[in-house]
Amino acid sequence: MKRILLIGLIALTVASCKKNNDDVLSNELAPISVEFDNVVGDQNLLLNSGVYTNANGQQFSVTTCNYFVSNFVLTKTDGTIYTVPQDSSYFLVRENLPATRFATMKVPQGDYAQVQFIIGVDSLRSTMDISRRTGVLDPSGGMDGMYWTWNSGYIFLKLEGTSPAAPADANGNRRFRFHIGGFGGYSSATINNIKQVTLSLTNRGIAKVRTNRNANVHLFANIAQVMNGATNVNLSTNATTMFNAFSTQVANNYQNMFTHDHTEN
Ligand SMILES: [Cu+2]
Numbered sequence: 001m002k003r004i005l006l007i008g009l010i011a012l013t014v015a016s017c018k019k020n021n022d023d024v025l026s027n028e029l030a031p032i033s034v035e036f037d038n039v040v041g042d043q044n045l046l047l048n049s050g051v052y053t054n055a056n057g058q059q060f061s062v063t064t065c066n067y068f069v070s071n072f073v074l075t076k077t078d079g080t081i082y083t084v085p086q087d088s089s090y091f092l093v094r095e096n097l098p099a100t101r102f103a104t105m106k107v108p109q110g111d112y113a114q115v116q117f118i119i120g121v122d123s124l125r126s127t128m129d130i131s132r133r134t135g136v137l138d139p140s141g142g143m144d145g146m147y148w149t150w151n152s153g154y155i156f157l158k159l160e161g162t163s164p165a166a167p168a169d170a171n172g173n174r175r176f177r178f179h180i181g182g183f184g185g186y187s188s189a190t191i192n193n194i195k196q197v198t199l200s201l202t203n204r205g206i207a208k209v210r211t212n213r214n215a216n217v218h219l220f221a222n223i224a225q226v227m228n229g230a231t232n233v234n235l236s237t238n239a240t241t242m243f244n245a246f247s248t249q250v251a252n253n254y255q256n257m258f259t260h261d262h263t264e265n
Pocket residue numbers: 218262263264
């Protein structure tokens with residue numbers, strides 16, 4: 001600014017340059033991705049081959065790890081809140097399909113300090129006509145069976161694997177299965193396991209969203225926290241958890257599994 005004042009004679013020219021160099025951003029939409037990087041404690045998640053230990057000291061391996069994340073809301077450093085249009089705000093993260101770990105959205109340019117989303121599918125969308133449930137929400141599409149019925153709705157999180165601690169089935173396989181969902185149903189009596197997650201980006205790097213960049217908010221999802229937390233799940237007695245009361249304890253565990261590790265700007 002001082003420089004501009006000093007060069008008074010060519011002030012008009014400088015002023016026009018200043019406008020171009022100004023740091024005020026337009027509200028133009030720009031790309032941002034939120035990366036869901038599945039880990040188990042301090043180890044990477046490796047389907048089938050990785051061997052891990054839960055809080056009860058039980059070994060396990062993972063064969064399937066899928067979950068829905070949706071309804072993203074991002075907050076700028078100045079407190080401005082942007083809700084991603086809902087039709088563009090449903091993602092199914094599938095560990096066996098690496099590209100699905102990126103939830104890619106467009107938001108107004110700016111510096112973002114907080115990301116919020118829900119694990120699962122909100123009740124409104126769960127009850128919408130099938131024509132409004134397209135893409136990853138299409139029960140007849142390639143969504144890997146993440147759906148029960150009209151009243152039970154979507155399976156929000158599916159974690160399956162094997163464990164020597166799990167009881168043997170008829171074929172001698174020792175499997176565990178967590179199929180967790182429940183949007184509340186059409187009657188309020190049914191389970192509601194919709195969980196909201198709010199993560200501050202302040203400590204590990206805000207997202208600088210610009211039209212000429214591709215900000216990526218890299219999260220870790222510690223899937224050990226499906227089993228570990230307020231309730232340390234015993235795979236001997238709870239090898240199969242689906243649409244039942246115990247599922248709420250599992251959902252209470254995994255709602256804390258996300259942490260922000262860093263941001264690539
Ligand atoms: Cu990264």
